[in-house]
Each structure stands twice: as structure tokens, then as C-alpha cells.
Amino acid sequence: MSPQPAPAAPRPPLRVALAGIGVVGGGVVRLLEANRDLIARRAGRAVEIVAISARDRQKDRGVDLSPYRWEDDMAALVEADDVDVVVEMVGGADGPALTLARQALGAGKALVTANKAMIAHHGLDLARIAEAQDRPLKYEAAVAGGIPVIKAIREGASANEIARVYGILNGTCNYILTLMEREGASFADALAAAQAEGYAEADPTFDVDGIDAAHKLSILAALCFGTRLDFDTVTAEGIRGLIAADIREAAALGHRVRLIGMAERDESGLYQHVQPCLVPADHPLAYVPGALNAVVAEGNFVGRLFFEGAGAGAGPTASAIVADIIDIARDEYGPAFAMPVDALDAAPAADARARVGKHYVRLIVEDRIGVLAEIATAMRDAGVSIESFIQRGDDAEGGVLIALVTHEGPGRAVAAALAALAASDHVIGTPMHMPILAL
Ligand SMILES: NC(=O)C1=CN([C@@H]2O[C@H](COP(=O)(O)OP(=O)(O)OC[C@H]3O[C@@H](n4cnc5c(N)ncnc54)[C@H](O)[C@@H]3O)[C@@H](O)[C@H]2O)C=CC1
Ligand SMILES: N[C@@H](CC=O)C(=O)O
Numbered sequence: 001m002s003p004q005p006a007p008a009a010p011r012p013p014l015r016v017a018l019a020g021i022g023v024v025g026g027g028v029v030r031l032l033e034a035n036r037d038l039i040a041r042r043a044g045r046a047v048e049i050v051a052i053s054a055r056d057r058q059k060d061r062g063v064d065l066s067p068y069r070w071e072d073d074m075a076a077l078v079e080a081d082d083v084d085v086v087v088e089m090v091g092g093a094d095g096p097a098l099t100l101a102r103q104a105l106g107a108g109k110a111l112v113t114a115n116k117a118m119i120a121h122h123g124l125d126l127a128r129i130a131e132a133q134d135r136p137l138k139y140e141a142a143v144a145g146g147i148p149v150i151k152a153i154r155e156g157a158s159a160n161e162i163a164r165v166y167g168i169l170n171g172t173c174n175y176i177l178t179l180m181e182r183e184g185a186s187f188a189d190a191l192a193a194a195q196a197e198g199y200a201e202a203d204p205t206f207d208v209d210g211i212d213a214a215h216k217l218s219i220l221a222a223l224c225f226g227t228r229l230d231f232d233t234v235t236a237e238g239i240r241g242l243i244a245a246d247i248r249e250a251a252a253l254g255h256r257v258r259l260i261g262m263a264e265r266d267e268s269g270l271y272q273h274v275q276p277c278l279v280p281a282d283h284p285l286a287y288v289p290g291a292l293n294a295v296v297a298e299g300n301f302v303g304r305l306f307f308e309g310a311g312a313g314a315g316p317t318a319s320a321i322v323a324d325i326i327d328i329a330r331d332e333y334g335p336a337f338a339m340p341v342d343a344l345d346a347a348p349a350a351d352a353r354a355r356v357g358k359h360y361v362r363l364i365v366e367d368r369i370g371v372l373a374e375i376a377t378a379m380r381d382a383g384v385s386i387e388s389f390i391q392r393g394d395d396a397e398g399g400v401l402i403a404l405v406t407h408e409g410p411g412r413a414v415a416a417a418l419a420a421l422a423a424s425d426h427v428i429g430t431p432m433h434m435p436i437l438a439l
């Protein structure tokens, strides 16, 4: 009988350093502690926090950090010989987060980050450093928080050509829209509630102006289409211009309002746009409530994939970060954007305003003779055909509410009609228009 091979020596623990112990960092500490044994069994080795760093050592974060080495200077995490993985949870596209990320990868450490702003702006540069060092750059938490959508597209759907990806990519906006829809909450109250839950960015204008969703969309587009990540050509409109009446009118039309990021690649180029849309009430995206996110990806063999889950918050975001850490512990990783940076191709930006579809339009106007003729004239002059029209005299915004739905046409024409009307003395405030999703 041949001798049995000696059992393999247990692998040494994976040593992790955490930078930024806020909402997300606190969640990661709690998760690594709570599921320590299960994680070790799944990873094939222990995962140990060896050092942490944040701005304020004294701050009460509701988690006991005393077992871990504290570093006042994040650079010490990179310099330490006993750190294999640096987890960046500081935030910000540039500044200390980017410095840390570059230094960590440059020093041959693995990098895990939740920072979509940094990846959207500097993902290609960081991926190049990671490739040069043959170290992983992982960012599952950066897109749609806890939903494992990066892994699903990188791995599960990697055999497919993906021509379109779209969805609800900002939990704060979806939370606000849901609260306005269900409870008639004001925009300001709903935003304050989202901030209290820890969903919002340090600067919530990134959420409500669509910039955070644009960051995530640009990352998804690069991954789905194999194109060079191009945040600068993403166009974004947020939800500030919405009033409660828009939510009500959308409901009367059988729709819900959702902030949708959509990217498409076709012969005209790369389309990447974020804006509030009317979503038919029977569309899966209309059922996505609160801070949940959802992503739809259409593959040429697999068909339509729909992913839904928590897009923000301590637990879900920690779940995504620790999944990345486990992949690293297993040595399961590849190029950050599923192919080497030099294999990604460039696509020209497509004009978002050229997109054809039906639109919802809302104006508040003075209740006087001729105002409807003025609207009809502006629409005619811009080449916009009206499908349906409603006037409500009981609106509280200081005038009469006009809501209409256009026939199919380019968004550019609707924008031109509303620009003309915005200049009218009889139109109060800024008119609103939103495309009606038909997918
Ligand atoms: N909160 C959420 O639901 C999600 C957040 N993210 C991303 O995760 C990252 C962290 O977000 P949060 O935990 O919500 O932020 P946070 O503001 O709660 O925590 C940030 C942490 O970084 C530290 N920090 C900030 N600037 C620093 C500096 N200059 N030097 C040293 N430490 C510094 C702070 O002390 C704090 O511990 C961001 O990139 C965010 O976009 C991603 C998905 C979801
Ligand atoms: N502020 C973001 C948090 C996660 O990315 C959101 O609201 O979705």
C-alpha cells in the first residue's frame, strides 16, 4: 500500500487592516466578529483584523475596537508587514482614500473598497497598479451595496454579451421616493430619515442629484460592456425637482417614480444616464421599496437578469466587503474589470437627449386665458405630440397643475419645449419632465 500523503498544513490567517470605521467600517468589524468561524471554514483559513485606523480614536462607534491595533495615520496600515489586505472605507474620490488605495496596491497589498466615487474616477488607474503587482482590487460594496452584482456579472454572466444594464442604484433616493409615495412625506423629512439610517453619503447632494448613482452606473457599464470606465460622459439628473404632485400624477397614470440609471452600448456609442423616470406599476423596478436597490442586466444568452437587495446600510455593505475578503483568502480573483485594462475598448458617448420615448411633463401655471394655448404652441414648435393631458385647479404650489403625457419622441424636443415655457411669465417655477420606462 502506498503511503498516504501528509495532510496539507493549514493556511496562515489572512491579515486585514481596516481604514475608516464609520457606518460601513463598524459593520465590517461586527460581521467579521459575529461570523468568524463560518468565515474561516468557507475561506479555508482564518480572517483576522490586525489593525484599524480612522480619524477619531475616542469616538463611540458602538463596537469594541480595543482588541485591535489602532493607527492614527492610515499610512501605517500600508507600511505594516503583518497586513495582507487593506480595506478602504473612508470615502471621497480623491484625498486620503485615493492615496491609501494607491499606496496599498503599490506596496503589494490586496485592496478592498466600498468607494464608488474613487472607483468611478480612478478605477482604471488603480486596476493598472493592481495588475502590475498581481494583487486584487475588489469593490463589490461600491455598486448596489449588499447585492452581489459585481460578482454575478464578472463571473456568473461572463459568457454573455450584455447590451443594456439599468436599475435603482441609490438607496437614499429610493427611500425618499418611497416615503413621499407612501406617507406623503416632504422631501426634506424623507432625506433626514435616510441620513439617520446611515444610507446617505457624507455629502447627500451626491445622492439626491444622481451623482452617486452615476458613479455606480459608470462602473457597471465598464464591467458589462468591456468598455473603458468613463464617468465623465455619464449625465445625471436627480430628484430635487420633484414635488409631491408628481408622485400622485404618476400613480394616477399607473406608474411610480424611481431614479433609474441606465447604460446601453450600441452602434451609436455608449449611453450612460441617470434620471427620475415613470416606471409602470407592474414593472419589477416599481416594487423595489425603501433603501433597496435593483439591477437589471440583459445578456444575449442568459436573457434578463434581475438582482434586488439592500443597496446601503452597515450590514449589507459589510456583507459585500467581507465576501471580497473571503475571495482573496481563497485566492479567487482576477482583473478588476473582468479583463486587463488594456483589453477594455473605448466607445464614444451617445447623446442622451436623442433617446426616443414617451414623456411625462408637469407644469404649474397661472390660471388665465391663453395659458393652455401657450403650452400647445411650445409643444408644437418643438415637435412634441401630446397623447393625454390633465389640468387640476386645486394644486397647492401656487397655481394650476398641468400634467401631460407625450407621444414617443426624443427627450431633446421635450426639453426644448419646456425651456421655452420656463421663460413664460405665466409658468410658475421650473417645469418637470421624466421619461416613461418602456422595457
Ligand atoms: N453608508 C452606506 O450605506 C454605504 C457606504 N458606502 C461607501 O463606504 C464608504 C464609507 O461610508 P460610511 O461608512 O457611510 O462613511 P462614514 O462617514 O460613516 O465613515 C467614514 C470613516 O472614515 C473616517 N475618515 C474620514 N476621513 C478621514 C481621513 N481624512 N482620515 C482618516 N479617517 C477618515 C471617518 O473617521 C469614519 O470613520 C464611502 O466610500 C461610501 O460611499 C458604500 C456603500 C454603502
Ligand atoms: N448613499 C448610497 C449608499 C450606498 O452606496 C445610497 O444611498 O445608495
Ligand code: NA
Pocket: 140, 141, 142, 143, 144, 145, 146, 147, 148, 149, 150, 320
Ligand atoms: Na454590490
